[in-house]
Amino acid sequence: MMAKLFRAVIMGPPGSGKGTISERIAQRFGLKHLSSGDFLRENIAANTEAGVLAKTYIERGLMVPDHVMTRLLLPRLEEMTCHSWLMDGFPCTLAQAKALNSTCDLDLVISLNIPYETLKDRLSDRWIHPASGRVYNMGFNPPRVQGRDDLSGEPLIQHDDDQPEALVARLRHYKDVAKPVIDLYKSKGILHMFSGTETDRIWPYINSLLSTKIPSRPETDTQHIPLP
Numbered sequence: 001m002m003a004k005l006f007r008a009v010i011m012g013p014p015g016s017g018k019g020t021i022s023e024r025i026a027q028r029f030g031l032k033h034l035s036s037g038d039f040l041r042e043n044i045a046a047n048t049e050a051g052v053l054a055k056t057y058i059e060r061g062l063m064v065p066d067h068v069m070t071r072l073l074l075p076r077l078e079e080m081t082c083h084s085w086l087m088d089g090f091p092c093t094l095a096q097a098k099a100l101n102s103t104c105d106l107d108l109v110i111s112l113n114i115p116y117e118t119l120k121d122r123l124s125d126r127w128i129h130p131a132s133g134r135v136y137n138m139g140f141n142p143p144r145v146q147g148r149d150d151l152s153g154e155p156l157i158q159h160d161d162d163q164p165e166a167l168v169a170r171l172r173h174y175k176d177v178a179k180p181v182i183d184l185y186k187s188k189g190i191l192h193m194f195s196g197t198e199t200d201r202i203w204p205y206i207n208s209l210l211s212t213k214i215p216s217r218p219e220t221d222t223q224h225i226p227l228p
């Protein structure tokens with residue numbers, strides 16, 4: 001008999017660790033990590049109609065409009081009929097959440113609640129490999145060679161909108177748009193909120209919660225993998 005598919009979303013302000021935690025969840029539980037940022041970058045690189053449009057917003061540090069995000073992401077999710085997945089970065093508005101609702105039933109939503117000072121420190125120290133979206137932090141997970149991506153060896157960059165001046169506006173915007181989404185998932189009884197300043201301290205709670213809902217991958221039960 002086929003195992004029941006599991007569909008989850010991870011939400012949180014910029015720098016809250018969605019990408020970092022999603023990678024751990026994907027590794028431990030075998031869910032496919034779907035990142036809206038990665039879909040956007042792929043579409044921009046491929047010069048699709050949606051990608052060209054999205055680029056004009058991202059370059060100005062703006063959120064991509066709902067109709068572009070849904071047009072881009074929902075068909076991809078509809079294709080994933082045989083996979084369990086974890087979506088990172090979508091939905092981030094109520095309109096996006098309603099559109100997602102009409103496509104699939106979510107099993108669980110993780111919401112990360114991280115203090116502003118922590119986000120500011122993390123993001124001002126975040127380095128990105130633009131082509132892949134791989135992220136580093138000089139203290140938490142530094143690249144093997146300073147300023148260079150571990151896999152490609154290409155240079156890392158910092159985003160202007162990760163600097164404190166831009167971050168205040170991004171966080172205010174996140175709070176405004178995320179509140180109704182969080183309220184929606186709360187009312188459905190699928191929201192789980194995690195607060196803290198360190199990913200390594202939050203992770204065991206997320207791991208325990210997911211362990212009650214999805215079996216961890218057999219190989220990760222028997223092998224030592226470098227997760228706290």
Ligand SMILES: Nc1nc2c(ncn2[C@@H]2O[C@H](COP(=O)(O)OP(=O)(O)OP(=O)(O)O)[C@@H](O)[C@H]2O)c(=O)[nH]1
Nearest residue numbers: 014015016017018019020122126136137140198199
């Ligand atoms: N110091 C420190 N840095 C962390 C921790 N967890 C994640 N980071 C770093 O913080 C930065 C933000 O983490 P991400 O996983 O990119 O956060 P995100 O929520 O996906 O961010 P967006 O893509 O902007 O929405 C990265 O540079 C991470 O390496 C932590 O516990 N401590």
Ligand SMILES: Nc1ccn([C@@H]2O[C@H](COP(=O)(O)O)[C@@H](O)[C@H]2O)c(=O)n1
Nearest residue numbers: 036037038040058062063064089090092
């Ligand atoms: N729902 C979303 C998700 C992302 N964006 C834009 O993409 C940029 C990169 O996303 P990351 O998750 O990789 O940081 C982000 O800064 C937004 O401009 C969006 O508009 N809507």
